[in-house]
Amino acid sequence: MTGADPAGVWSSPGRANLIGEHTDYNDGFVLPFAIDRRTFVALDTREDGRIRVASTFDGAVAEVALDELDDLFPDRRGDVPEWATYPLGVAWALLRTTGVAADAVTGVDLAIASEVPVGAGLSSSAAIEGSVASALNETWGLGLDRVALAQAGRLAENEAVGAPTGIMDQMASMLGQPDAAIFLDCRSLDTDVVDLGFAEAGLALVVIDTQVEHSHATGGYRERRAACELGARTMGVPALRDLTVDDLPRAATLLDDVTFRRVRHVVTEDQRVLDTVRVLREEGPRAIGDLLVASHASMRDDFEISVPELDTAVEAALRAGAIGARMTGGGFGGAAIALVPHADVQAVTDAAAAAFEASGFRAPHVFTVTPSAGARRDA
Template sequence: MNNTAPPETSDAARLAAASFRTVHGEAPEGVWAAPGRVNLVGEHTDYSGGYVLPFALPHRTAVAARFRDDTTLTVATLGSDRRIQHAPPMRVPDLTPGTPTGWAAYVAGVAWVLRELGMSRGADLVLAGDVPTGAGLSSSAALECATALALLAGNGHADPDDDERATIAGWAQRAENEFVGVPTGVLDQTASLCCVGGHVLFLDTGSGRREQVPFDAAATGLTVLVIDTRARHRHSESGYADRRRSIDHAMRLLGTGSLGEFDRPRLPDVLAALPEESRPLVRHVVTENARVLSVVRLLRQGRYADIGSALDASHDSLRDDFRVSSPELDLAVDLARSAGALGARMTGGGFGGSAIALVPDDARASVESALRRGFRDARLRPPRLFPAVPSPGAGRCAATP
């Protein structure tokens, strides 16, 4: 299946192109954009060979590019205050992990990986986007994937096919892991590059097998509501790395490279072979994999309303066994459930960020009202609420005005 993004130009692409003209005084050679993602179910399973079920959001990060005849990389970004920020110019051959830091590190990391693959052509890049940062919606992966497509095009590798996109996702993950220093799995980058509109991506991270499963909640009177709690998270400053180290240790003890090989009936034997401190984490992963498989079966049957219990169980497991939720996420989930959501869960790495709720259209107003009121009563910032619509993956944008 061809995952190329549709030809229409997003707001992010227009902003990136306009900002490029502001910085460089001329139009870019091209604009590439990549989406953030929501993970319907399958959290903290992607770095242990498990199953995930993300879909791409309409929110995008765009990279406007002009390619150079040298190996210099210049990068600027349109900030949330609508001011353009510049990173110091970089030479691709000189890039090393840890320098630069901040937002420019994600761009530099991709260039560093491509350099290792023999692609060192420089570029002038200007970034803009509307994927909320720190909300657990993969803004960093969107930046990496848009950058990768732009730099690949500049090095003579445009329009990757579906299998090539999966490979590029691995390169982008390597940039985040080895250059930026954040030990994420491959879920986010694969979702940004390989999702298609109107579908969730059923990904077996152990084998790499991918299936596009139709998912049109709106046609059945349902909305996947994103609840951005505005409690910002940073994987590099959270317990994410600790959880990954613990899972890696458990897999070594079990003598396996993938927890995806263990089904739910084998769970008691698996847990008995582990030390006490590893058992809750592994219990979450094994049961979460089972929940993904259950949800996929229900979606194939068109039984969208029946997936709510799996979403609820996923959040409870992430809260109690994997211990990556937060008071704001628990509040959002509890409020949504009480006000009529069929199911709700945190999405993303946790420790803040966003939750999602599966909401009947006739209950959406009451759910949103309850969330705003509940956050106000808790003296928290108002949550940002918006529907999540499965959208196309990354690609080159149409010509911008």
């Protein structure tokens, strides 16, 4: 951005969610892991109390005074490019949550580059938030721990960007560990590291990016969240997390069909997360395939967030030898994941490409990801 060497470089990964979709904002359970594709931010300080951001996403540069961030968010977010609301929103969220005055911290230049595919359901947004939050936390001497940085990222996404997401993505990006998933209770924010054992079991995690872009800030996501909130109110509980599958017959008598199916997805998905953690620990990763398939069916039929390309990806992967497969992320596009024996990775890749071509879809982007480490300083 300035031609000078940066003061430091930080990075944070995207994430794949093994199971537990749309449970996070219902105070439920999720099982994501950080992936080996990262977003990097180079930071240099400046003396004029301003923050300037540039990225490989866009040739534009966005710049604002730190003491004007409160004016920018949320009401004037349209004054900057959409991608810039993520890093600028993180700066705003960190100052807001810590109560540190804008004139008490140094201005910064941030240059962002990412390996995480945008719009693929692999949380490129949380990767930006995690890298920027880590960089600013250290540079500004805020002393926040990883959970607090994840919370700042969620605040930025909810209020600065305007996307009503939960905290799963940010927690996975901050806390990820190699060959492990993060079992997260989204109510208490308690976490537990769950060994995945993919490498030892000879398994790969294949991502089939449908190239169908989605946006969490648009109506479909908001409608699903509103339906969940209605269901919880009608059932007399603080959140759908407080229901079990035994409550579903009563829910069916109290809720309209659409709201009931939204509720049924969340309640059964919470149970599938708990079952997946148990099965991983007792039997290993080769035994979780049916749970992944059931999760996709629930998202397709009850939550109605799949699209034909995602269904095609899952079906093609299963036919070609995947142990299990499901869409991952918020839905309405993005990616499917498939748990695949190493020997069948090429067959799954070829099957997905052939199925997409036969259906007249744009060719998918197929690649493997490895459960990896969370946010860190790189230089």
